[in-house]
Amino acid sequence: MAHPHIRLLATGGTIAGNAGSAIERGYRPGQIGADELLAAAGSLKLAATFEGREIAAIGSQDIGWAQWNALHAEIVSAMADDAVDGIIVTHGTDTAEETAFLLDLTLQAGKPVVLVGAMRPADAVGSDGMRNLANAARVAGDPVAAARGVLVVMSDQVFAAIDVRKAATGGAEAFRGFPRGPVASVTPTSLDWFGPPDRIGREARFAWPGALPKVPILTAYAGMEADAVGCALAGGAQGIVLAGLGQGNAAGPVIEALAQAGVPVVRSTRVDQGSVDRNLEVDDDRRGFVAARGLGPAKARILLQVLIASGIDRPETMQREFDRR
Structure with missing residues (x-):
């Protein structure tokens, strides 16, 4: 059986960040491009094939309409491409819940869409980025994930976009879900869903807007x-x-x-x-x-x-x- 083909869309964030030292607290997000991320993932010999595209190279505190508009268009394109089985978006953790929810509201349940990030930069001791990416590949390669809406993968857990939030400023297990907790547990070699999919055949809840109004x-x-x-x-x-x-x-x-x-x-x-x-x-x-x-x-x-x-x-x-x- 052929491995699933996954398109990775990179936006920057800590998962693509470097500190220049394994023990340095400060770091610069978005320093590692999509190709370099996939080269690192290739060494893990995951049961998937990949291609990568760069959307942005920023910390997610700077994400906004321009990046969201480009990202949505790339995901729609990937969904229409018969060669693509799943989509991964690498993203900073600070606003991952907002990006995930916006996409969840405006995408049909066609192919798995998974946001993934990291709480520690790539060169930090104990970096969580590659494990999270490997877990995201496991989820994005599962056809059943397509009927669950946009998902966020962090710290061996899978969250629905409507539930997920960043609940701690630091630590690898910074993400929580409310009112539901995680909808699955995942490792690079296993994926266990906690319930049946609920989005089978569902169209997008809203059309993609031409712009977003100002709402403070x-x-x-x-x-x-x-x-x-x-x-x-x-x-x-x-x-x-x-x-x-x-x-x-x-x-x-x-x-x-x-x-x-x-x-x-x-x-x-x-x-x-x-x-x-x-x-x-x-x-x-x-x-x-x-x-x-x-x-x-x-x-x-x-x-x-x-x-x-x-x-x-x-x-x-x-x-x-x-x-x-």
Whole structure:
């Protein structure tokens, strides 16, 4: 049986980073190109064949519309190529959850799409990059992975894009999933799914937008004043996500300013995990807010941007999209 053929799309990040020393804390992301990554992977003798393409060579803190637009186009092209069985995207860990979720919302369930990164640069002692890449190849080469949406592989675990988040600033096991944990465990020689696929034959949830609207995240804090809302609107905000206290709350004047903002408002939470439900502490029905439910602020922003770009602006319609899994 022929090995699966995987197209690797490189965007930079720590997995492609060098520190110049095995024990140096600082490093430069995006120093290793796609060909060099694949040459290193070739020494592992993985049960797959590869080709690589360079999308960007940046730290993921700098990723934005230009890179997302190019990346989406390359993935669509790879899905249409009969010679390609799966797609791997190497990516920095800081915004991997946002890229994965944006792609998950806008790609059909055609071929496996797997994001992978590393918490330690390539030349660091104990670097996790090559093992994560080998694990990603195992997942991207499994046809069953195609019916599970976009996936993120880190530290011998597989996460669904809608669940995954970076939960620690350091350490190889920095990623978690909420409300589900990992959907599979993986090693370079094994892959164990924890449940059946749920995306069989599913088309893309949204069309790829021509652009993404400006949507800032306002983080609530004790003593926060309402002028933060005015500043966001003055800066051209077309929607606002509140990273609120507890159940997505904020000081009364802030809540009232958001209710009068004239743009869609989604209440999420600055708490590490948990659901923000409608009308629990805030009267969403009266104020026209949307509750983020299980999405944290970063992914709530992505979904709100896609909804606005798709012409969806009624709170009740937006809420149905935030309620979906």
